[in-house]
Amino acid sequence: MGSVKQVQVTFDCAEPERVARFWCEVLGYVVPPPPEGFGSWAEFDRSLPAERQGAAFACGDPEGVGPRLYFQRVPEGKVVKNRVHLDVRVGTGLVGEERLAALEAECARLIALGATRVQLLPADDENESCIAMRDVEGNEFCLD
Structure with missing residues (x-):
């Protein structure tokens, strides 16, 4: 059995181009x-x-x-919480107030692109802070 060489992440959505262009802006991706x-x-x-x-x-x-x-168009709308989500890693290596500042700055940028802030998940004994968000069609993701 061979090893996996690449992974593609597929989103079910109503407006594929709109959602794709949002994620291009979030991640610095490009349309081929x-x-x-x-x-x-x-x-x-x-x-x-x-x-x-x-x-x-x-x-x-x-x-x-x-x-x-x-991104593929499907007839049904999003009904329940995602079983898989993306973590957008903007605070890697940062802690405390420096991490929160980086997360908040990116959160503001993504809100301007059409994302929605859900909640700040504060640091605890095991995890650093992150911000739960939704993309332009309501798919959950985290700023981590």
Whole structure:
């Protein structure tokens, strides 16, 4: 059995391009070039059957280190808490007030992009502080 070489994280959502572009801004990811023969993703999308237009979008780490993110349209809305979520690591190596300042600054930036702050989870004997948030479609993630 071979080892896994790459991981893709897939999001079910209502508006794939909107959610993908939000995560591009959060993570510094980029939208890959459109398929050969197309000047833009919009042009490629228009070439698809009507039921597949706007059904998917993707983005990736420009350095090729982080996982590719794939966003697929699903008919149902989000109903319950995510079973898996992303931790956006902005406070790695920081503690106390310095960590809180970094988390709060990033939280403010992400709110301006359409995220929602849920709550600050303060440091305890085992964990440093983090901020629970929701993306533009309500998917939970943490600023860690």
